[in-house]
Amino acid sequence: MKKWVGVFLAAGLVMATGVGASEGTADIFSLRGRRERCFLASVLMPSGNYKVIMSCRDMIFPPEQFVYGYAVWINPVEGGDPIKLGSLGVGKGEYGTKKAFSSVYISEDRPIVREGTRKIFPPALMQGEMKPLNIWASDVIAEPTATPGPTVVPTLGEGERPADQEQAQSVRERLGAWVTRILGVLFGVGLLVVLAAVIVMSVGGRKRYPPGV
Known part of the structure; x- marks a missing residue:
């Protein structure tokens, strides 16, 4: 019994860590000293998938000769090889994944090279770490704003005049x-x-x- 309780607790901890890492935002900056930058937002949907959207600025298209686009990769929380979310297109992207991830990077959209059992992934051109949504950790409770009451206009009796x-x-x-x-x-x-x-x-x-x- 204690063994199963430990297993469930460990699984819950992994799930909580994954959700905390993947549901949030990431600011992605160039590793080459360029002005190119991207913003990523990720939300866990009821289906169990993470909905990921991206928007970039000041990116050069195409990145290199004979390379016509960029690719978005995530690093899973559980470790292992990077996972490709998809192509970035013209600086905008919308993706979905079941894997919880802790960081994201952007590379040229090139295929993975295999050398025997070894995989060579395209090198990162831009990179960013996932940050949790601040509102989930905030203790601030918005207080209702006071609604102004109606303006009372005094009534004048017969023969009375305003001041x-x-x-x-x-x-x-x-x-x-x-x-x-x-x-x-x-x-x-x-x-x-x-x-x-x-x-x-x-x-x-x-x-x-x-x-x-």
Whole structure:
């Protein structure tokens, strides 16, 4: 019984390790100092297969004379030979695999060379390590954002006016009072000027003429 429990635990550990390594992303960079780079994303589907998609930038096509494309390879978690996912095409790719993998590399799309029992795989031109999805390891829980409540507009009773209208009315009343005062002062000054003019004219009109004239 203990033997079977150990076997199941070991199998579960391998499966968990495989899922953690293969379900994630990889940033793939050039091993030749070039600007070429690729992004890979892998998700474990209900069918048990890993769905893999890739997108690349600044890659040169064709890579070499008489070589018309690139190939994508994965290194299985369990070890062993690399597994070819497929051709990369024009910098885009979509693949599927049952094998859990820990890293990925890109080579020229050449066949595997066999020398007796030895296999010679095309050398890697670009390489990247699988990284788990950060969201699975995150403890952050998104808090719901507060929904703003409705804006309450106060209702006015009969005969009531808004505060801004009352303030405007008060300003108008004060302005009217000042205008009235200014007009009163100007009217008083005008009366004084007219009265002074009349007095001057009356005094000037009383000239003393010499006798006999």
